[in-house]
Amino acid sequence: MNTNTKTAGPTIRPYVIPTSVDATDAGDFLAMVDVRNRIYREISGADDEFMTASELLPNFWADEYTKRHFLIVELDGVVVGRVGVDLPLEGDSHVAFWSIELIEDVWGQGIGTAAYDVVEQIACDAGRTSLQSWAEHPASDAPRLEPPTGFGYVPKDHIARFYLRHGYSLEQVERKSLFDLQGDLSAVDRIGREARVAASAYEVVQWMLPTPAEFVAGYCLMKERMVTDAPSADMEFDEESWDEARLRKMESRILDGERTQLVTAARHRVTGELCAFNELNIPLDHTLTTHQNDTLVLSDHRGHRLGALVKSAGILRLREIAPDSPRIITWNAEENRPMLSINEELGFYPAAHIGAWKKVVA
Ligand SMILES: CC(C)(COP(=O)(O)OP(=O)(O)OC[C@H]1O[C@@H](n2cnc3c(N)ncnc32)[C@H](O)[C@@H]1OP(=O)(O)O)[C@@H](O)C(=O)NCCC(=O)NCCS
Secondary structure (H helix, E strand, O other): OOHHHOOOOOEEEEOOOOOOOOOOOOHHHHHHHHHHHHHHHHHHOOOOOOOOHHHHHHHHOOOOOEEEEEEEEEEOOEEEEEEEEEEEOOOOOOEEEEEEEEOHHHOOOOHHHHHHHHHHHHHHHOOOOEEEEEEEEOOOOOOEEOOOOOOOOEEOOHHHHHHHHOOOEEEEEEEEEEEEOOOOOHHHHHHHHHHHHHOOOEEEEEEEOOOOHHHHHHHHHHHHHHHHHOOOOOOOOOOOOOOHHHHHHHHHHHHHOOEEEEEEEEEEOOOOOEEEEEEEEEEOOOOOOEEEEEEEEOHHHOOOOHHHHHHHHHHHHHHHHOOOOOEEEEEEEOOOHHHHHHHHHHOOEEEEEEEEEEEEOO
């Protein structure tokens, strides 16, 4: 037997989160970022989710809202994947969110299973009983697997089989969508005009982070409601409590990460209340894809085209701020028909199926 070609098992170990990407101990982090970008390109066939190490780094810094575990997976001394486990610190949270991402070359050798044992150990040691995870399932001819919501499906591919083998069930399907920012925006303009008529009791207000003082309370309220008001099927989320300190921390993560964010909100003219919002997260390198993060219309204010109002105003302003950004990427629950209808009308098109998977452990 030629021992030179013998492959040892994988090493799955925590790594240092550096204070800067130039720090002497940043090597593992930089290798993790390269592997992350490679895996996302392999799965999606595109670089819409590419992020630089500088953009990602602030998202890895500790805070008081989530206990986070980060590990890398090495094979023969080479980084081939990464693992993350998030343990929210809200009240007596019993949920854990995790991901395992490996380069395609090493799939099917039991490495994912070895990493999953570590994930489940971390979650169980922390007393978490509801383990949840999301994955993009590339289009394939595999048979379809449908969630109990009855909306959408994922192919029963290698990734789905991995979850099923480890006791997970598919709870929800999200749609990843893209919008071509270099195309004709006349439909967006028209939808915006129609929405302004239907929503005449509301006005559009927009700001770039950091949020001006007058909008802080309203923005915090809407961020809290994002968890409770967006459709989440049987996925479990803790209620969140947002105050100015938490909002400023979120803003620092974005701004320190060499990105910025346009927030477009609808304000009720009579009460001054913020009732709907849309976030467009923009890289400083304007040739990269913009990410649409949260969009929500507070439940009391639905039915006035406020979703179309804030989304159309956001896209039109984005084109002025970052005219070279090629696309917007966004994710929505397949059962969220009102939101998907607005997106489709604006010109978003489906790009991938995202499975939301859950396992309840004793
Ligand atoms: C999903 C993912 C983590 C699975 O990792 P993996 O290392 O391929 O998984 P495993 O090898 O442990 O198990 C997969 C298959 O290999 C088989 N296998 C396990 N050990 C094996 C071994 N020693 N030799 C050959 N095959 C083996 C398993 O039986 C399983 O077979 P199945 O597909 O018929 O069920 C990996 O495909 C990946 O990173 N995908 C992209 C990111 C992603 O979707 N992550 C999902 C969680 S966020």
